[in-house]
Amino acid sequence: MRCDDERIRLLGIDAPELQGHCRAGRRCVDGDPIASSRSLADALYGSLTINRVGQDRYGRTLAMGASQVGDLSCWRLVHKQAIYKSQWDNGLRVARTCPRAVL
Template identity: 35%
Template sequence: MMGGWMFLILLSIGAYVAANLPPPERAVTGELQGAATASDGDSLRLDGRRIRLEGIDAPEIGQTCRRGEAIWDCGGDARQHLKTLTSGFTTACRLHGHDRYGRDLGVCEAGQRDLGREMVLSGYAVSYGRYQNEEEAAREGGVGVWSGDFVQPQEWRRSNGGAEETPHEADNWSGLILQWLEEQVRVIFRRLVNGG
């Protein structure tokens, strides 16, 4: 009986560690550098290519959010914030393949700042797995979309006939491991409670 509890404790520690590991960096398939323009809150145009910022999801153009009784253009503001972050800086992107729509997936920096991280920290995007701590900080600070009520961008696209998008591959590995570990903990706990 004691061995089962010890295993459960070790499994829980392993789950905690797995949940707090940074996502692995996928193989770099290309690098781009230059002046970027913001297409929306999570996409850039750089050197004639459309780059989807990996690990974030921003409100869509045309999407509105609420602050109390006021409605604000959170999709347009997200694009404007990304434009501000890139303005006057050279943008450098490490590409990691393509999403299912053929867009380059990339982690991009401007002015030595990770654009995805900055978008999530400011509350103009939500994490797609890569920036969970930043999302928590934005939520606790009540900034950007977290300053009121909003529909998750993925849900907004679904209800407005937009493209269905799922979290990016590079960001979901820890979620799958955590899901498996949680299931193992439930199985072990049931065995311990049921005495066998």
């Protein structure tokens, strides 16, 4: 996600990459990246809350995000537009927020 000039990566999830964006040697998530992006865009309405927890190695803000639909990482998991990655879930925040979605 992008908020003005800030690039934000949602905690605990990995979503399909756009064609040509999966770097060499990495096993990228299967799925339709356009549908995944559209699903996130559909969830971004009403007030948006960003709970920043750090930065990743690319300088993106690591955060929990929420909108009118609830937690955005959970939204993507429930709608099968991302997979859960416990190693990317700082403090297991996503696992605690939506435990059924991460199983």
